[in-house]
Amino acid sequence: MIVLGYNGFSRSSELFQRLYGATGVDRNLLMGHDAAAALSVDGEVVAAVEEERLNREKKTSDFPVKAIGWCTDSTGVRLDQVDVFAFPWKFTSAVAEEMIAGICARDMPVEAKFDHVRRVGELYTGMLSRSAVHDDFVRRTGFEMDPNKLLLVPHHLAHLMCGSYLAGVGDAAFLVSDGRAETLSSVMGELRDGVVTLFDRGTVDMDSSLALAYGKITRYLGFVPNNDEYKVMGLAAYAPPPTRNPLLAQVVRLREGGSYTLSIPGDRRAYYALFDHLFDADPAKREDFDFRVKVASMAQHMVEAVTVHQTRAVAAASGLDTLVFEGGLALNCVGNTKMLERSPFADMEVSFGAGDSGVAIGAAVYAGGLPRRGPKPEPTPYLGPVHGEQEIHEELLRFKDRVEWVELEDGEVARRTAELLSEKKVVGWFQGRAEYGPRALGNRSILANPAFGDIKDIINLRVKHREPFRPFAPVILESEAPRVFEMGKKRRSPYMTFVFPVKDDYRDRIPGACHVDGTARIQTVTARSNPELARLLGAFTERTGVPCLLNTSFNVAGEPIVCSPRDALECFLKTEIDHVVIGRHLVSKKSG
The missing domain is CATH 3.90.870.20 (Carbamoyltransferase, C-terminal domain)
Known part of the structure; x- marks a missing residue:
């Protein structure tokens, strides 16, 4: 069975700029960022490359036409030989209705609700729906894909499949945490005997996304969100953990079962004002190194406290020895070590594709099925172009x-x-x-x-x-x-x-x-x-x-x-x- 997994949208940059003003540093927040393609043959990933490596546009969200071309050309596979085209986003009509209901339930003027619904509707019909995904593939590749061969894979499931495949483990508990999927930002559960079980009490919606909160602080400190979080993590080491953290005291609320809520406004001016208040700052202080270190330490401490809370909850609910942690937040390697050491788990696996580059691999793995018979291939990150x-x-x-x-x-x-x-x-x-x-x-x-x-x-x-x-x-x-x-x-x-x-x-x-x-x-x-x-x-x-x-x-x-x-x-x-x-x-x- 041949499966092509891919991530990226031709219209992401255009639509998010026109509908939401996403320009400049916000380019990294577009859906489809870290666009990539991966080819799986009989359950083994044989080729994978990120589009940015070929088009030289860092964190590109564009349709991965070059990556797809390299995967097929390097393996001698034609697109008409592909059995399944797996895409790591699943915006069904039910998801769209949930998005509309969420907008209607918000505390905002009715005119603002209509405007929000209009923009979401244009995003859905122009980019996210099944027909839009299919048409995008045909338009960019010139190949008339059979619509029945297109498989939409839920985003968090694609993250999980990437981590599970690359970890080479069988049964394992899992935690996926990133900026956003279709409607949630974090899920937990277990993979046992090939069956995925979600722990509903541990789900976290997008309004409380820990990764997006960390990204907002990244931006507040003058860095690029969804790109420079590792700089904040590195800065945090210049100060000891805070004895008092206003983020944990006033922003985060931990809940039973491993979930949590975060109270940070979505509007940039509003969350800048909140951070100025919490950190006793003004715009002139944000560039000061010592101030950046103090805020970075608090942000890192917040991530560690929340993820340890989640890890302990999934361990108690599962009882398995190994945790697979995936999603953009799993790139916070300082937090990963503390999660493992403070948990009952014997081991924790975080893959080289933990961020959104990995969902192309995960979608392909899900569609092709995790290898269950015979010796499993040893996971390798060396899947890209080679030059003679x-x-x-x-x-x-x-x-x-x-x-x-x-x-x-x-x-x-x-x-x-x-x-x-x-x-x-x-x-x-x-x-x-x-x-x-x-x-x-x-x-x-x-x-x-x-x-x-x-x-x-x-x-x-x-x-x-x-x-x-x-x-x-x-x-x-x-x-x-x-x-x-x-x-x-x-x-x-x-x-x-x-x-x-x-x-x-x-x-x-x-x-x-x-x-x-x-x-x-x-x-x-x-x-x-x-x-x-x-x-x-x-x-x-x-x-x-x-x-x-x-x-x-x-x-x-x-x-x-x-x-x-x-x-x-x-x-x-x-x-x-x-x-x-x-x-x-x-x-x-x-x-x-």
């Missing part, structure tokens, strides 16, 4: 006036790269298939030696062109991780979705990988999961005695992670990266 040596060489020739290179023997790649990294060099690392999701996981990465205490400043300012407070993640062999980090209940962290304290003995040895609070968001690697990166780690540790490398995404601020050799070379030439290794080619800039 000839293509790499052709791209290098295009830049021959600005770069020079040597072609290494296979066995020399790790040794020569480790030699460079033993110095204070920054190296772009471009190998194999592109990884999927928002994190660079060792195939489209920038690497450096964490033994140098100022390496973070060098990369932030001279390479990434971003704020100096931003931390970087270490990548380490899975077998070595417990020696360097306090892993708690975890034994592995392959997708940078958990944060761990660095052991005292190693804080002075890898200062470049330690955040201000002595923690690190780690990626663990094995020879099976990423052979080339594992060889490099082995060679680097043997040469230097340093057990890990600093790993950050191969891009600059505001741009998607590089996908092709051309992307890599262009990024290399406009930054102060010292060298880039593309396949077997060690590339340097020409002097003068």
